[in-house]
Amino acid sequence: MSKPLVLFIHGFGSNGFGSKAQAMRAHCQQHHVPFIAPSLSHIPALALQTLEELIExxxxxxxxxxVCLMGSSLGGFYAQVLALKYHLPVVLINPSMHAGRSLRRALGTATHYFDDSTYEWRESYVATLQEIEPDYPLPFTASQCWLLVQTGDELLDYREALDALPEVKTTVEEGGDHGFQGFAEHLEDILAFLENSVNHC
Incomplete structure (x- = not known):
């Protein structure tokens, strides 16, 4: 039987040391589960190339x-694309479904949360995200994908994820925010889901 190796994909402007990545990293270490959370380029084509090479x-x-995927926000968008391509188990936390559209509002100067450095978010990056957006609804099953959303997400409409992922395991929590409040409460269940999924997809 296979065991999970967790690849966590961070969101827009974030990094491999964000709060959710840190929480999952510590939980995986405690249970001797390999965990990787790379700090990715803000350029979508480069981020995807890095992730594809890592997976392969x-x-x-x-x-x-x-390999099992976890993705938050933009990382959830990347995780969907990669889970489809490589047929991998995936956990999505407040994922972006239409990243090109939602990140159009970020055009111009953006900020890296890690050190407050700035970078330019360009129209060409938005175009890349629109080009790679999968055709919804996605064919993920309840044994392959777990969607976790909070209705209080101030950046993304959680209902878009529900519409795009009709057959997956779903957790909808009232309130919360885009960062997903109380994420640490789900760590044990997430790892159990991935341990089960690696042998069923």
Missing amino acids: QLSAVSTEHK
């Missing part, structure tokens, strides 16, 4: 472990 290399070197 990790899959090639280990027969014992299967």
Whole structure:
């Protein structure tokens, strides 16, 4: 039986040391589960290339472990694209479904949360996201994908994710915010879901 190797994909302007990544990293370490949360380029094409190379290399070197994806916000958008391409288990936390459209409002100067440095978010990056957007609804099953959303998400409409992922395991929490309040309460269940999923998809 395979074991999970968790690849966490952070959101827009974030990094591999955001609060959700840190919480999941600590939980995985406690349970001896390999965990990777790369700090990705803000350029979508480069971020995707990094993630694809990671998935392919990790899959090639280990027969014992299967890559599982976790993604938050923009990272959830990337995670959907990659889970479709490589047929991987995936957990989505307040994911962006139409990243090109929603991130059009960020055009111009944006900020990295890690050190408050700035970068330019360009029209071409929005175009890339629109080009790679999958056709919804997605064919994920309840054994492959778990969607966690909070209705109080101030940046994304959680109902878009529900419409796009009709057959998946779903948790809808009233209130909360885009950062997903109380995320740490779900760590044990998330790891259990991924441990089950690696042998069913």
